[in-house]
Amino acid sequence: MLLAILPELLLLTLAVILLVVEPFWKVEDRRKAGWLTFGGLLATMAISLLFGRPGDPQAVFGGMLRFDWFGFFFKMIFIFGAAATSLFMMDHEKLGRRGESYLLLLATTMGMGLMASSADLVMLYLAIETTSIPLYVLAGFMLDDKASTEAGFKYLLFGALTSAVMLYGFSLLFGFTGTTDLYKLADNLGPDRNMSLMVFGVIFLLLVGLGFKVSAVPFHFWAPDVYQGAPTPVAGFLSTASKAAGFAVLLRLFIEVFPGFADWTTILAVLAAITMTVGNLLALPQTNIKRLLAYSSIAHAGYAMIGLVAFSDLGAASVIFYLVAYVATNLLAFGIVMAFSRIAGSDEIKDYAGLSRRAPWLGIAMLVAFLSLAGMPPFGGFVAKVIVFAAAVQNPALIWLVIVGILNSIVGVYYYLNVLKYVYLYRMDGENEEAHPIALTRPYTIALLVLGFAVILLGTAFGPWFDWSTLGALNLF
Amino acid sequence: MNFPVLSLIVFTPLVAAVLLLLIPADRKNEARATALAAAVFALLLSIWVYAQYALNGYTDYQFVEKVSWLKVGQLAFDYHVGVDGMSAPLVLLTGIVMFTGVLISWGREDLHAPTGIQDRPREFFAFLFLLAGGVFGVFVSLDLFLLFFFYEIAVFPMYLLIVIWGWVKTREYAAMKLTLYLFIGSVVALVGALAMYWTAGQQTGVFTFDMLELEKAGFSTAFQNAWFLPVFFGFAVLGGIWPFHNWSPDGHVAAPTAVSMFHAGVLMKLGAFAALRVGIMLLPEGAKTWSWLIMLFAAIAVVYGAYIAFVQPDLKYMIGFSSVSHMGLVMFGLSTLNRDGLTGAGLQMFSHGVMTALFFAVTGMIYDRSHTRQIPELGGMMKPLPWAGIGFIIGGLVSMGMPGFSGFVAEFPIFMGVWQVAPLAAIIASISIVITAAYIMRNIRQVFFGEMPAQFEGHISPLTALDKVAIVTLCLLMIALGLFPGLMAPMVQTGVDNILRLLGGA
Numbered sequence: 009m010l011l012a013i014l015p016e017l018l019l020l021t022l023a024v025i026l027l028v029v030e031p032f033w034k035v036e037d038r039r040k041a042g043w044l045t046f047g048g049l050l051a052t053m054a055i056s057l058l059f060g061r062p063g064d065p066q067a068v069f070g071g072m073l074r075f076d077w078f079g080f081f082f083k084m085i086f087i088f089g090a091a092a093t094s095l096f097m098m099d100h101e102k103l104g105r106r107g108e109s110y111l112l113l114l115a116t117t118m119g120m121g122l123m124a125s126s127a128d129l130v131m132l133y134l135a136i137e138t139t140s141i142p143l144y145v146l147a148g149f150m151l152d153d154k155a156s157t158e159a160g161f162k163y164l165l166f167g168a169l170t171s172a173v174m175l176y177g178f179s180l181l182f183g184f185t186g187t188t189d190l191y192k193l194a195d196n197l198g199p200d201r202n203m204s205l206m207v208f209g210v211i212f213l214l215l216v217g218l219g220f221k222v223s224a225v226p227f228h229f230w231a232p233d234v235y236q237g238a239p240t241p242v243a244g245f246l247s248t249a250s251k252a253a254g255f256a257v258l259l260r261l262f263i264e265v266f267p268g269f270a271d272w273t274t275i276l277a278v279l280a281a282i283t284m285t286v287g288n289l290l291a292l293p294q295t296n297i298k299r300l301l302a303y304s305s306i307a308h309a310g311y312a313m314i315g316l317v318a319f320s321d322l323g324a325a326s327v328i329f330y331l332v333a334y335v336a337t338n339l340l341a342f343g344i345v346m347a348f349s350r351i352a353g354s355d356e357i358k359d360y361a362g363l364s365r366r367a368p369w370l371g372i373a374m375l376v377a378f379l380s381l382a383g384m385p386p387f388g389g390f391v392a393k394v395i396v397f398a399a400a401v402q403n404p405a406l407i408w409l410v411i412v413g414i415l416n417s418i419v420g421v422y423y424y425l426n427v428l429k430y431v432y433l434y435r436m437d438g439e440n441e442e443a444h445p446i447a448l449t450r451p452y453t454i455a456l457l458v459l460g461f462a463v464i465l466l467g468t469a470f471g472p473w474f475d476w477s478t479l480g481a482l483n484l485f
Numbered sequence: 486m487n488f489p490v491l492s493l494i495v496f497t498p499l500v501a502a503v504l505l506l507l508i509p510a511d512r513k514n515e516a517r518a519t520a521l522a523a524a525v526f527a528l529l530l531s532i533w534v535y536a537q538y539a540l541n542g543y544t545d546y547q548f549v550e551k552v553s554w555l556k557v558g559q560l561a562f563d564y565h566v567g568v569d570g571m572s573a574p575l576v577l578l579t580g581i582v583m584f585t586g587v588l589i590s591w592g593r594e595d596l597h598a599p600t601g602i603q604d605r606p607r608e609f610f611a612f613l614f615l616l617a618g619g620v621f622g623v624f625v626s627l628d629l630f631l632l633f634f635f636y637e638i639a640v641f642p643m644y645l646l647i648v649i650w651g652w653v654k655t656r657e658y659a660a661m662k663l664t665l666y667l668f669i670g671s672v673v674a675l676v677g678a679l680a681m682y683w684t685a686g687q688q689t690g691v692f693t694f695d696m697l698e699l700e701k702a703g704f705s706t707a708f709q710n711a712w713f714l715p716v717f718f719g720f721a722v723l724g725g726i727w728p729f730h731n732w733s734p735d736g737h738v739a740a741p742t743a744v745s746m747f748h749a750g751v752l753m754k755l756g757a758f759a760a761l762r763v764g765i766m767l768l769p770e771g772a773k774t775w776s777w778l779i780m781l782f783a784a785i786a787v788v789y790g791a792y793i794a795f796v797q798p799d800l801k802y803m804i805g806f807s808s809v810s811h812m813g814l815v816m817f818g819l820s821t822l823n824r825d826g827l828t829g830a831g832l833q834m835f836s837h838g839v840m841t842a843l844f845f846a847v848t849g850m851i852y853d854r855s856h857t858r859q860i861p862e863l864g865g866m867m868k869p870l871p872w873a874g875i876g877f878i879i880g881g882l883v884s885m886g887m888p889g890f891s892g893f894v895a896e897f898p899i900f901m902g903v904w905q906v907a908p909l910a911a912i913i914a915s916i917s918i919v920i921t922a923a924y925i926m927r928n929i930r931q932v933f934f935g936e937m938p939a940q941f942e943g944h945i946s947p948l949t950a951l952d953k954v955a956i957v958t959l960c961l962l963m964i965a966l967g968l969f970p971g972l973m974a975p976m977v978q979t980g981v982d983n984i985l986r987l988l989g990g991a
Contacts, residue, residue, distance in 0.1 A: 322558060364608070366509060375645075385634045386643045394630070394675070398560065401679040410679075414672040421668050425644055426663065430647050432608075433657075471555045478557045 012068045012075035012125070014060035015052055015083045016118050021113040026282050030107035036106040042451065043097030045110040049091040053084060065483050068074040069445060071189050072131040079463035079482040081328065082256045086124070086337055089249035090117040095455040096241035096346050102150045103239055109149060112231035113245070120249060124256040127195030129178045131187040132231075132257065133171075136217070139253060140167050143246060147238040159237030166220060174217025180277040181265075184210075193265045204269060211272050215279070221254030222309045223247075224361040225283040232290075235302035239348060243298060244342025247305040255312060255331055259324055262316070263484045270319060275294065279318045281412045284310030289350045297345055298355050300423065301338070304381060314413055315396045318406060323399040324481035329474050330396050333380070333466045334387030339378040340459040344370060347452045352444075357427055359436035365441035370448070373456050374431050382416050382424040382464050383481045388466030393417065395474070489654065490534055491548050492565045494576065495621045497527045497842065498614035505611040508614045512932040513606050519608035524580075524587040527617070531580030535976075538573045543979040545569065546627065546697075548865040552607045554631075554786035558693045565628040565679050570853045570980030571761070571831055572624045574628065575754055578960040579624065579937075582750040583617045585955040586743035589846050592853070593949055600949070602650060608628045609650055613743060618641040620751050621638055622758060629678045629694040632759065639755060640667045640723075643736070643748065650741040659732075659739035666732035667723050670756075674719030674763065675693060681767060695814070699767050700973040700987055713771025717764030717779070723756025725812045727786035728781075734805030743830070744851025745801070749808045750842035758816045761830075761984070765819065771986045772822060780820035780907060784914045786813030791917040795924040800851070800858040800932070804844045807884060810917055811837045817914060818899040822988055824981055826902025831977035832895035835882065836966065840892065847873045850952055851932070854945045860928060865937025869945035874933040881920065881925040883963050886918055 010017065023047070025421030030041050065076035071080075090113055103109040119138030127131035144167060148160015182188050184206060185196035197207065219227035235243040266272055287307030294300040312334070315327035347370065349365070353461050380387030397413060401407040436444065450457070466473060501523035508516050516686075526691040538547050546596050550568035556562075561944075568576060590609065592601015602609045615638065622635025647660035651881075685702035686692035693699070710903040718729065734755070737745050764773040790810030791877035797803040811833070818830025851866060852858050867874040966973055 145816050310785065322560065325557075368506075368608075372506065379641060381640075385637045390634070390637060394633070394679075395560065397675070398682070401676065402683050404680075405681075406674070410676055411817075414676065417672065418665060418669055420662065425664060428645065429648055429657065431644060471557075474555055474557055474560075 009068050010370055011072055014063070014349055015056045015087065016121050016229045018055060018365075019054040019114050019118045019121070021086075022052065023111055023118075026107060026111055026114070029138055033211055033227075033407060039098055040475060041107045041110050041120070042094050042104060045094040045114065046091055046451075047159070047292050049087050049094060053087050053091070056080075056083070056087075067127060067191070069403075071191070071354050072128045074127035074191075075124045075125065076480075076483040077476070078483040079121075079256070079262065081476055081480040082124035082252065083121040085118050085252050085332060086120040086249045089245060089252070089283060092343065093241050095341050095451040096230055097239075098169050098345070098451045099350060099449045100239055100241055102153075102239065104483065109146065114145070114148050116142040117249070120253040122340050123253045125253065127190045128477075129190065130180065132190075132261075133175060133178060136171060136257070137220075137234040137306035139250070140171065140327060143242075143250060146242045147246070149239055149242065153237075156239065159234040162230055162235045163238075170217045170220035170227060173186060173213055177213030177217070180206070180210050183409060188309055190260065191338065194267060197265070197268065197386055205269075207266065207269050208272075209274075211266065211269075211275065215275070215352055218258050218277070219304060222251050222258065223306050224313065225306065228287070228306045228476060229285070232302040234298045236296060236298045236355070240298065240342060240346040243302075243358075244339055244346070247301065247342070248338045250258070251305065252331045255327060263319070263324065269282055273331075274316045274320050276313055277406065277409050280310045280313035280317055280465050281409060282310075283307070284413060284416040288416045291423050294418065294423075295357055296355050298358070300357065301345070303425075304420070305338060307416060308338075308381075310416070311393065311413060313398060314400050314406075314409055316400040317409065318403060319373070320399060321478070321481050321485045322400065324401065324484055325474065325478040326392075326395040326399040328477035328480055329445060330392040331468075332477065333392035333463070335465060336459055336462040337377055337380040337387070337389055340373065340456065340463060341381065342454065343456050345373050345455070347448055348446060351446045357430055360430040362436040362441040363431040363446070365435070365450075366444050369445040370446055371431050373460050375428060376460050376463055378424040380467070382421045386464060386467045387461045388470070390468045393465050404465070447471060489550050490809040491568065492529060492550060492626045494527055494530045494534070494580075495566070495618055495625065497523055497530070498621065498913035499548075499618035502611040502614040502618070505607050505614070508607055510605070510607055513603075516607040516610060517587075520587050521538040521591075523614065523831070524584045524648075527568050527621075527746075528580040528584040531576045533561045533937040534568060535573050535577045538568060538570075539976060542568060545983070549986065551625070561693050562630040563628045563693070564631060565695055566625040566631070567627050568981055570626055570976045570981075572758065573864065573976060574831065574835045575624045575751075575758060575838075576621060578754070579617065579751050581958065582746055582838065582842050585615065585842060585958055586746050587785060588955040589746075590741075590743040591949070591951050596934065599719070600850070600946075600991045602743070604650065604689055606830070609646070612642040613747070614644050616646070616747060620747075620755055620977065623755050625926065627696050629682070629699065629763065630695075632696075632763070633675055635680065635757070636671055636759065640664065640671065643667075643744070643752070643826055646744045647700030647736065647740045649763070650744070651739040655735065656954065658737045659726050659735040663732045666729065670714055670719045670722030670729070672719075674759075677719065678763065680712055690731045696762065696767065702769065704770070708776075709768040709771035709775045713764060713768045713775055717760050717772070717775070720756050720760035721766060721816065723752060724760055724816060725753050725786075725809050726816050727757065727782050727789060727809070727813065730786065730790070730809045734802055734807060735771065736800045737805035737808065737845070738799065742853075745849070746842040749805070749845060750838040753808065753812050754838055757819070757830070757834060758811065758937070761819055765822070766984055766987050771783035773988070776820045776822055779816055780903070780910055783813045783816035783820055784910050787914045787917045788920075791920040791924070795920050798860050800848050800860055800863070800928070803860070803928065804848060806839065807921065807924070808837070808841050810921065811841070814899055814914075818902060820904050821899075821902040823902050823905055825898045825905065825984060827981045827984055828977050829895055829900075829902055831980060832891070832970075832973060833899060836891035836895040836963065839959050839962050840880050840883045842877055843956065846952075846955055847880070850948060852887060855941055862938065863932045865933070865941075867933040867943070868937065870948060870949050872956050873910065874951050876960055877933065878929055879963060881929055882961065883967070884925055885922045887966070889967045891963045893968055896972040945958055946958060
């Protein structure tokens with residue numbers, strides 16, 4: 009039974025070790041905490057993969073958690089994201105030498121792991137809060153920075169409000185059915201279609217909370233401001249792992265609880281179409297790269313929702329695969345932004361002029377990340393998009409949604425290529441880029457290399473990753 | 486399994502692109518030499534494939550390789566490659582354009598007006614080879630997913646190549662326009678491909694993107710009629726079909742010379758080839774229903790393109806629109822759906838590829854030296870650049886469809902094919918031959934034989950040896966094909982047999 013929470017236990021152990029060891033280090037040595045976190049996360053991943061693999065799905069802890077491939081695969085995604093983030097944090101001026109920042113990262117990762125495997129409304133709510141509270145603190149971590157404080161506060165207010173609304177939805181669901189167990193809810197709701205109006209009310213309430221987590225329109229308003237204000241590594245983590253956790257809950261909740269009310273796919277289809285369109289259109293006029301990535305991440309939430317709307321095992325698998333590709337790609341993008349702003353001191357897109365001459369390899373990394381976001385081969389984003397669209401076209405009634413998705417990806421190509429134009433074509437004032445190199449410290453080099461290869465691997469040797477996504481998706485049906 | 490020569494061809498430029506990026510940025514000549522070595526290697530391999538296909542006796546798909554790429558549930562992607570009589574000449578064409586493109590991009594830095602690519606050649610060749618790898622990949626793909634995979638790889642490096650090394654005035658506008666047009670076309674076609682996938686799977690129980698299997702799927706006529714248009718025109722955008730040709734002349738003009746050669750010489754064939762392979766061969770009933778529309782658009786493109794070329798004062802725009810006109814002839818041939826028309830289209834793809842590569846190479850050489858492409862401002866280039874002049878004249882003769890050159894071998898069957906189906910269309914389109922002759926002759930006179938403006942006296946540096954090798958290679962090919970059509974016609978015929986079998990009867 010403990011095997012089910014092996015990753016969480018290891019994360020907790022790591023957090024405790026960090027808490028105990030860190031005060032004994034001299035302040036200038038505390039960057040080491042980052043290496044400790046990174047190494048610990050890798051070890052957690054390795055041990056979990058070796059010893060903590062699930063077999064047939066089983067309910068553990070009195071039905072609070074479910075031990076299955078779906079949850080396990082998501083946990084690996086979160087830990088991977090946290091490991092990359094810990095590397096990005098190390099050389100951040102304000103986060104790098106503070107043990108608390110790594111501690112909060114580990115706590116939120118643990119919460120995400122529980123989110124992905126929760127099988128009970130009470131557990132689910134606790135997990136969501138365990139995830140959110142450390143993230144509120146991390147977003148507002150730079151207390152002497154107005155933008156960061158604003159980001160933390162804004163995130164907290166939006167988060168608290170939407171999670172209260174969602175909690176109301178949970179309580180109504182309990183009232184209708186008399187159970188909080190996700191796997192009994194569907195039976196108790198039964199085939200009684202007279203309930204449908206109430207059930208749709210509940211679905212709306214749940215969508216408020218989860219829509220906030222995945223930053224779907226119209227619950228997206230926080231994303232650009234928070235991404236811009238929060239420390240960049242935290243913004244990267246928010247836009248990847250946190251979003252993936254939201255999708256894990258969306259998938260399990262909607263597919264397990266409301267299969268008899270599959271009309272929700274229509275609601276989500278409309279929501280997906282609006283999310284993609286709004287995200288992409290608002291990304292067009294952005295001049296700040298973090299805001300651009302924020303709107304692009306809103307648009308990507310819309311693409312991923314297409315797979316959920318398809319409501320099939322292929323659809324669910326396509327969402328998981330999409331998230332894997334998206335997490336690797338977006339972490340790469342945020343890592344580059346972080347590495348760049350550390351030297352250049354700016355997040356404005358126009359300051360990326362001449363980057364390919366200042367740091368050719370950083371330019372190539374930017375190429376990989378942005379072309380993958382735009383959905384070009386041989387990068388992960390292309391395969392992910394094709395599979396999501398394929399899952400939707402399988403149901404001819406959804407072809408309109410695919411067409412909306414395609415039109416949107418064309419808009420996406422425009423603004424992603426526009427950034428690459430600054431990187432490759434434009435030059436710095438004075439045209440002496442060689443005098444302004446962008447040096448990468450070792451953590452960045454490691455993280456960007458691994459992520460870059462991961463993005464290419466996901467776009468070429470995608471077989472095993474999609475196998476696992478399917479394995480996880482089959483647990484839901 | 487035999488020696489995987491096609492994979493080797495596809496991956497040679499891709500691997501070379503990665504190797505190039507590993508060379509230090511200041512080692513420009515080493516980067517160029519690596520590029521040339523890779524291009525020669527790919528060219529030799531593609532010649533070998535071409536010759537071997539002929540020696541093996543012109544049968545069906547050859548050099549086939551098939552490996553499962555992904556097989557989960559109902560999703561199945563294969564790595565499945567092979568060439569037939571339609572694609573083997575195009576593989577050869579890509580090898581030739583890649584080789585000559587590298588030669589003319591080498592250039593010289595020490596002249597008062599540097600030629601070729603001097604700014605970051607390492608990145609230039611790396612992106613160019615990424616493009617070349619994608620192009621090779623599309624021509625040999627027998628799996629729809631693989632085809633899309635390579636198709637997109639062939640599209641996006643164009644953006645960078647044009648925007649970084651292109652003509653300063655229009656490059657940003659033209660590069661974005663080109664990319665968006667091509668991307669829209671390809672994703673529209675992608676939806677059609679996914680629809681084919683599921684429909685075929687539900688009908689036959691076998692879910693596959695394998696085009697040889699999809700050919701046998703037996704789609705209903707209603708399905709074919711509905712999906713033929715998005716699939717065919719989605720790809721035909723890249724083939725420069727009227728009224729979706731607008732990106733093409735702008736792209737040609739803005740692109741650096743080697744990229745123009747690739748763009749007009751090979752990429753536009755990519756569109757026509759994919760429209761044929763996916764549109765016509767997988768949805769033959771749809772092709773029969775809509776062939777009148779393709780013929781109409783193609784006829785307009787042929788005449789309209791030639792007319793616009795006639796009135797263009799800019800040399801590169803002129804060639805750009807002449808490409809629209811000549812690619813219109815390819816579509817014209819495809820729309821006949823009969824043996825003569827299809828054979829002509831296949832030959833025209835190769836002939837036009839070589840011819841237009843030559844045109845752009847020569848134009849680039851003149852522009853590098855004179856810094857103008859305005860036809861009225863040029864003159865007397867024959868004296869300082871005799872090789873370029875002779876090359877341009879030979880290209881012009883091919884373009885006019887003069888017997889003895891490859892253009893005649895290609896255009897004659899196209900008109901024969903169209904005559905059988907719609908004599909009126911053939912008559913109308915043949916007006917273009919006259920217009921083409923007019924603008925080609927006028928340009929040869931003005932640019933090469935007119936009086937040389939005073940400011941050029943003594944400022945036109947001679948061509949490099951590499952430039953000459955490129956010109957001679959391209960010219961010899963066109964003459965050889967013109968004198969001995971037997972070198973290629975039987976090969977294309979086998980490809981056409983395949984298509985006719987799918988179209989039923991004939």
